[in-house]
Amino acid sequence: MPPPSNKQPAAAGRSAPSPLPPRRGRVAGGITLLEVARLAGVSAMSVSRALNAPEQVSAAILAKVRAAVESTGYVANRVAGSLASQRSRLVAAVVPSIAGPVFQEMVQSLIAELAARDHQLMLGQSGYGTQEEDALLDAIIGRRPDGIVLGGVVPSAAGRRRLVASGIPVVETWDMVQDPIDMLVGFSHEAIATAVATFLIERGRRRLGFIGGNHERAARRAGAFVDSALRGPARRRAVAVQVETVVAPATVRSGRQALGEMLRHQPGTDAIFCSSDVLALGVVTEAAARGLRVPQDIAVVGFGDLDFAADVSPSLTTVRIDSTRIGQLAARFIVSRSEGLEVGETKVDVGFSIVTRESA
Amino acid sequence: MPPPSNKQPAAAGRSAPSPLPPRRGRVAGGITLLEVARLAGVSAMSVSRALNAPEQVSAAILAKVRAAVESTGYVANRVAGSLASQRSRLVAAVVPSIAGPVFQEMVQSLIAELAARDHQLMLGQSGYGTQEEDALLDAIIGRRPDGIVLGGVVPSAAGRRRLVASGIPVVETWDMVQDPIDMLVGFSHEAIATAVATFLIERGRRRLGFIGGNHERAARRAGAFVDSALRGPARRRAVAVQVETVVAPATVRSGRQALGEMLRHQPGTDAIFCSSDVLALGVVTEAAARGLRVPQDIAVVGFGDLDFAADVSPSLTTVRIDSTRIGQLAARFIVSRSEGLEVGETKVDVGFSIVTRESA
DNA sequence: TTGAAAGCGCTAACAC
DNA sequence: GTGTTAGCGCTTTCAA
Numbered sequence: 001m002p003p004p005s006n007k008q009p010a011a012a013g014r015s016a017p018s019p020l021p022p023r024r025g026r027v028a029g030g031i032t033l034l035e036v037a038r039l040a041g042v043s044a045m046s047v048s049r050a051l052n053a054p055e056q057v058s059a060a061i062l063a064k065v066r067a068a069v070e071s072t073g074y075v076a077n078r079v080a081g082s083l084a085s086q087r088s089r090l091v092a093a094v095v096p097s098i099a100g101p102v103f104q105e106m107v108q109s110l111i112a113e114l115a116a117r118d119h120q121l122m123l124g125q126s127g128y129g130t131q132e133e134d135a136l137l138d139a140i141i142g143r144r145p146d147g148i149v150l151g152g153v154v155p156s157a158a159g160r161r162r163l164v165a166s167g168i169p170v171v172e173t174w175d176m177v178q179d180p181i182d183m184l185v186g187f188s189h190e191a192i193a194t195a196v197a198t199f200l201i202e203r204g205r206r207r208l209g210f211i212g213g214n215h216e217r218a219a220r221r222a223g224a225f226v227d228s229a230l231r232g233p234a235r236r237r238a239v240a241v242q243v244e245t246v247v248a249p250a251t252v253r254s255g256r257q258a259l260g261e262m263l264r265h266q267p268g269t270d271a272i273f274c275s276s277d278v279l280a281l282g283v284v285t286e287a288a289a290r291g292l293r294v295p296q297d298i299a300v301v302g303f304g305d306l307d308f309a310a311d312v313s314p315s316l317t318t319v320r321i322d323s324t325r326i327g328q329l330a331a332r333f334i335v336s337r338s339e340g341l342e343v344g345e346t347k348v349d350v351g352f353s354i355v356t357r358e359s360a
Numbered sequence: 361m362p363p364p365s366n367k368q369p370a371a372a373g374r375s376a377p378s379p380l381p382p383r384r385g386r387v388a389g390g391i392t393l394l395e396v397a398r399l400a401g402v403s404a405m406s407v408s409r410a411l412n413a414p415e416q417v418s419a420a421i422l423a424k425v426r427a428a429v430e431s432t433g434y435v436a437n438r439v440a441g442s443l444a445s446q447r448s449r450l451v452a453a454v455v456p457s458i459a460g461p462v463f464q465e466m467v468q469s470l471i472a473e474l475a476a477r478d479h480q481l482m483l484g485q486s487g488y489g490t491q492e493e494d495a496l497l498d499a500i501i502g503r504r505p506d507g508i509v510l511g512g513v514v515p516s517a518a519g520r521r522r523l524v525a526s527g528i529p530v531v532e533t534w535d536m537v538q539d540p541i542d543m544l545v546g547f548s549h550e551a552i553a554t555a556v557a558t559f560l561i562e563r564g565r566r567r568l569g570f571i572g573g574n575h576e577r578a579a580r581r582a583g584a585f586v587d588s589a590l591r592g593p594a595r596r597r598a599v600a601v602q603v604e605t606v607v608a609p610a611t612v613r614s615g616r617q618a619l620g621e622m623l624r625h626q627p628g629t630d631a632i633f634c635s636s637d638v639l640a641l642g643v644v645t646e647a648a649a650r651g652l653r654v655p656q657d658i659a660v661v662g663f664g665d666l667d668f669a670a671d672v673s674p675s676l677t678t679v680r681i682d683s684t685r686i687g688q689l690a691a692r693f694i695v696s697r698s699e700g701l702e703v704g705e706t707k708v709d710v711g712f713s714i715v716t717r718e719s720a
Numbered sequence: 721t722t723g724a725a726a727g728c729g730c731t732a733a734c735a736c
Numbered sequence: 737g738t739g740t741t742a743g744c745g746c747t748t749t750c751a752a
Contacts, residue, residue: 043723078502080745082439123483142438252671311612440729
């Protein structure tokens, strides 16, 4: 034996020059797979299999392992599992804010659908500026989630590049963008705006208004709304369209104020499309306060079909999106992808519907 | 060179009897710390330090590492980091549902506060029965988060035991329970119910009503409300109190229906305390539909001070909780704990206030 | 079906 | 300040 002999029999070491101190103390931690294996009198691998693929294991081993797990209260460390298997069973979602009820339903269905497939959701909020958003994306990528769901978030060019480079499956939602990063589940803001404009014009409205948040999605909707309102034969188009912008997140209050602005800028407005039911509720409330009758004097269309839309007075005509389906599809796409399954078409337009109620 | 020469220079091997096959193929993965280190011409540890504790590293190395990171687009793998350091920088939160806007504000502030301290939030939804909830807790424990925040969730005895056994810091919120698992940030449902009952009685109301969800928190509030309404000298107490229960989650519709029930069971009810502003909005709406004036004929008090409370008509008198503060404190407690800092008092009552507006 | 070995990518501990 | 070593707790791969 050459120079300094190895003092530590159990540990491996290069054959060559190293002092090899005794056990270096790392913190203990809880019960591990190995301990369960010893207790059950089987190998670690058998425990792992019993837990993750019970069908590959004999009944005898299964019973022993289950008993050992039961008696120790062992809960497998998924951090270690993730590192070894390169699958985290974690999915990240980024939304502008969970405050607006718009993304709630999607997040909820994401959580539920993922839980059913033994995955968990990590939730991030963007909407604090590009800088922070890119940092958030890095924090997410660092966790190597099995997928990333973007809810109404348009990443910066740099963010987009990192996303692509990471190789992590991405599902963009809410918006049928032209050139998706990867997968896509959404609907067309333009199509909605066009449909609502047509809806209002067909009902004889001619002085239209749009109230939306100061973000890109609303802006796109506004543009399409104006365009389609002013298009077509003279008898089938608006004579005026006005757009008002409110600071996101939209509130009932900002809706009330926006109606004031709208009427100041465009007196005689006889129909308003709001980019959120919350805004619409504000508009309806303010209209009542001003002695305007809804829908006789002014028609109001909201967006989201939130839970209160049907039950306020007057009930709200609104655009309904099946957000639950969006969440489900996003979850399924990601889980399937990470299980190596072929998923068919991964660009899905879930469409929308106009729910006609009293306000329009 | 002795027997089977080591074919693989980079890997260690026991000195003794093992066949040592060649490289066993694991999937490649992306760029690793080691590659960045090679590129920068420094050790892996220096890269790790440059990234996590730049103050411990010389400017020269820092620059080299930064350049290498920049050029490769390297994003450190936190799964590996978590396993090695026993700190996941992940915090889990469990709420009954993010659909009810009640927990939204807390979750939002949790996310924000955690992000500011370089932690992420994992979100779970309970409220699918004890079975599922315990499974959810195990899924969470398996990820070894740095902390678990329980929002209005009362774990089963078994769940509680596993939580304690896991050694993971737990913050219970929303409710000043008697015997917390670990840390606690909340308020007293009883104190609120008592305060509201007193508030209404002092304003001359005598036939009180309570409308709440069919869950334990609301039940506690209902009990305390009834108790304190019927306590005290005859001239300062209610002559009747009626409790109506709605299926959670509360909606405007269920509030409307509940008012109907209330008036059927207890005609002449002149004040109602709702366990959510959403219910209160329903009650107010239904009252208007029935020709009852609010607050003259019937006073309504809500709970939550949701964004619309001040802006609907009539504006809602309601109980306000500083949920943002709850989220902040919960995040701070957990992060401090996982950094080994002493946190002082970890049972905090954040209190509440009654916001008086038109409806009462 | 079961087990042994190696290693996922990082950081704690220690030595220099 | 910087590098070396071992190992976090699991799963993949391969061999029996």
